[in-house]
Amino acid sequence: MGVAYSVGEVDHLYTFFVQWSPDIYNKGKKKRCKPCNNVRKKRHNAYLVDKEVNGINKAFRKTVSKPKVAKKWEIITVKDSKRRLSLCSSVESEVDDSEYQEDDFPVLSHESQLLDEYHLQKLVAHLPPRTQGSPWQLAYSTVIHGSSLKTLYRNLANLDSPVLLVIKDMHKKVFGAFCSDPFRVSKYCYGTGETFLFSFNPDFQLYRWSGENSYFVSGNLESLQIGGGGGGFALWLDADLYHGASFSCPTFHNAPLSTHEDFIVQDVEVWTVQN
Known part of the structure; x- marks a missing residue:
């Protein structure tokens, strides 16, 4: 035969069970506190910001970095070198006596x-x-x-x-x-x-x-x-x-x-x- 309880009694009884058996009656019922949520949100937002900044920095470094250019080597004779220097330094038609x-x-x-x-x-x-x-x-x-x-x-x-x-x-x-x-x-x-x-x-x-x-x-x-x-x-x-x-x-x-x-x-x- 069942026992009838009023609403107040039911609440009181549920409180008693939760207090003495929290692992059974409170499993899955925990609520995240607002301070924890705020900290995690801040950490998450900071992570997103850092990730975006890092991405921008990487893109910027790729943009401003000097392109790799293959070195070109040329072998010239002493005579060619003197001739090139003479052509670069010459600003008049007259020739220097020392040459x-x-x-x-x-x-x-x-x-x-x-x-x-x-x-x-x-x-x-x-x-x-x-x-x-x-x-x-x-x-x-x-x-x-x-x-x-x-x-x-x-x-x-x-x-x-x-x-x-x-x-x-x-x-x-x-x-x-x-x-x-x-x-x-x-x-x-x-x-x-x-x-x-x-x-x-x-x-x-x-x-x-x-x-x-x-x-x-x-x-x-x-x-x-x-x-x-x-x-x-x-x-x-x-x-x-x-x-x-x-x-x-x-x-x-x-x-x-x-x-x-x-x-x-x-x-x-x-x-x-x-x-």
Whole structure:
């Protein structure tokens, strides 16, 4: 026969059983406390945040890391290395005198009375590339052929190559001009922008074409003229190759080549630079 209990009694009895037998009546009924839930949530959220940050860091490192590039090796000779350095360092068309070796030194057909080793070293460094390495032939010398402009013209009549005019005056100053064409009698000026003036007075000075005019060279039986367009010629010689003059002129924007604008010639040499 069953026993009837009121609702209050049932609750009281259930409380008694739970208190004395919690393993049986409280199994599966435990509730997580809010503090534990909060801690786990924080740990879980922190884990998610850390995971996202780590993922971002890994992606960032992959983005900014330097790509692996295979090393390329090249074997070059010492000659190629010097040539590359020369090309990189060169900012002007003129060549540094120190770069010239013994192989670049000109071979002269005769011993010069006016040019020594220092003069040759300075001049050869500024000659056009088409003349580099070419032998120098003595075409005219006052010591050998006498002092005559007509003889100079005659000795150069069969030439088709640049010439180097070298003058030494009574003050022992050496100067002259490199001309792209051999000297000749002509009604009009001739020559190209390769023509330049030089002077050892006493330091080496070079005067290239300014581009202002094309009065390079002109000649007749009475005189030889180089440069012009102003109050005088850059270089002028008379028919006897005895009197000379040198003035500043627009063709080369040069200073007078000698210590005096008017000078007396001691010796003259003309060399041909054959291709």
